[in-house]
Amino acid sequence: MKVTLEKLPASQIGFDIQVEGAKSQAIYDRIVKDLTRTIQVPGFRKGKAPKQLVLRQVGTDRIRVNVLEELIEKALEEALKENKEVQEKALGNFELVSDLTELVVGFVPGQEISFKAAIDVDPEVTLPRHKGFTVHAEEIKPDFAKVDSTLHSFQVRKSTLVPVEDRPIQVDDVATIDLKVIDLETGEPIEDAGEEDFQLDVNEKAFIPEVVRAIIGANLDQVIELESTFPEEYYPEEYVGKPIRYVITIKTIKGRELPALDDEFAQSISDKQTIAELRELLETQVIEEAESKTKSNQQNAVLNAITAEIEFDIPKTLIQQELDFLVRQQVNFLEQQVDPTMLKQLFTKELVEEMRRLSYPEAITRIKRKIALDEIIKREGLQVDQVQLKEKVDNAMEYFREQGQSQTIDRKKLIAVVTEEILTENALDWLVENSEIELVAEGSLAEKAQPPQISETEVAPDGTVTIEATASDAE
Incomplete structure (x- = not known):
């Protein structure tokens, strides 16, 4: 077998493959032999009919298609194994470039056949710099009015x-x-x-x-x-x-x-003994929420800066995988909101295709961000703290046990997911620490162009799995 490789656009490697006739003849002979042994031909006991009658009953075109499909599949597997460098970077499955119908028409078992296929591979990244960015990010101040509104909402419930x-x-x-x-x-x-x-x-x-x-x-x-x-x-x-x-x-x-905002009220809606303790808890939550939003704005600002510089061809496989993920998220959300019977009627093929179309810009943004963070991880040699990893995995497993789902969780796969999550967070922290970020007033960047919201899946410290939407704020 002769294999010629070719670099193609969209981060693909092309395979031009020539297969000697002996291989197709061997597959043809085996398939015919198996059919002769298993096909029931009228007037003959199973396995005793002449080969020509078996071929006539099954159809020579069908046999040639089966032979050709198996030949192509095995040739591609062998070609990929022989090219380790491509195999290590391969994404998804091969795409047959040659027209299958033309191959079938021209295929003769025992004769040499040539065909072309392509496979997506990890993209080659051009990133002139991965640190030292200067950006603006909105600083979110704690809104302590939320404390009073929260208490009031509980008063209304208890009224x-x-x-x-x-x-x-x-x-x-x-x-x-x-x-x-x-x-x-x-x-x-x-x-x-x-x-x-x-x-x-x-x-x-x-x-x-x-x-x-x-x-x-x-x-x-x-x-x-x-x-x-x-x-x-x-x-x-x-x-x-x-x-x-x-x-x-x-x-x-x-x-x-409305009930009075006193200690008795605090005890009725929380584990706090006094209204002062409850107010302090709510104020802490407001502060933490503001800090979290500010941190998210900083991360998005530097992510926007680095993705503006990164260049690479996006493989179709990555796009399809990301679109699958985003559509799955939307389906999971709707499953919790809509009656299952109505949901089946709602999700037509046309609707799913429209969801994929609308999700395309977000998918591209997410891919660019991930590739950029992967590049930081690689260049800086960022590692996972094994103690932190074990703690997060154990917490996640405990959560799944409480939900009665522990039997369905593959711990190795969970470790891989949590490892990627920690590395991503480490890369984000590193990028923020190695950039110059000027905090500006909330709303001052609102009129500037913003990329679509990015949803991140994460396993929380207590083991809960959440989907978190973060709005992007960039200079």
Whole structure:
């Protein structure tokens, strides 16, 4: 067998292969022999029919296709083994470049055959520099107002509803309303869009914001009319965007009696003994959240800087793998939100293809970032702390045991995943430490172009597996 290699675009290596006739003849003879032994020909006992009758019953074209497919598969395996350097960098499977139909038409067992195939390989990276970047990143200051809003939300949950007749509707009340939705084009009510005796939390996060705003300040038995357009994500979907009129009748109003923000309240919603301790905990969480977002902004800023300089051809295999991952993430999310029966109807081939198309820019960004971080790991010889690795793997295994999933987890594969995660984090930390980052006010970079959000899968210190979305902020 003769093999000629050729470097191709998109990080591929081409294989031009010539296979001597003896190999195809040997495969042909074995397949025919196996068929003669197993095919039942009318009038003959199994394995006793003449070869020509077996060939006539099976069909010579089918046999030639089987011989050719096996010949190509074995030739490619052998060619890859003979070229260790390519084998070590190979990604995915071979792609047959030659036209299979033409090969079948011209194929004669026992005669030499030539064909071409290609395989994706690790890209050759050009990176003029991998440190010393100067970037800006937004500094997120702790928003301590979140402490009060969090406490208030818990007060609302713990509140007691009391009928109200002597004042108009306020935020956080609970109102019972009759809601009609009129189609302005026909003047008729839209069936299934309205509801009688609908109990509504007077909070813009709880229902259509403009409806909530319209009833604030309304009195008992008042009728409010409001022209608008049918909102997205509401049923029936065919009315979305059409002109409508809401007709809202206020039937009852209930106010909330909020519990006092005292030590008893703190004990009822947490393991803290005093309201002061609870406030301190919430303030710490707000500070940690701000620090985490600032760190994420710093990481994204230097990642954007290094990926702007890196150059390489992206193999199709990496793109397909990344698209598979991103689509799987979306499917996993929807599985938790949508009824399984509806989900099967929802996920058509066309929808999945559209999801892949829309995910393409994010996939390219993720690949570039990973290649850049891999290059840092290689150039700087970054290593994994074995104590840290063991601790993370043990925590993850404990989590899976608690979930009853430990039997399905391959520890070796888990070690590989956690190792890659730690190396990636080490590379990010190294990149941040070896760059000059100027922190600027939150929102000051908002108008500048931003890459799509990047989702990272990680095993948390307590063993939980999470998907974390981080917005990119760059100079």
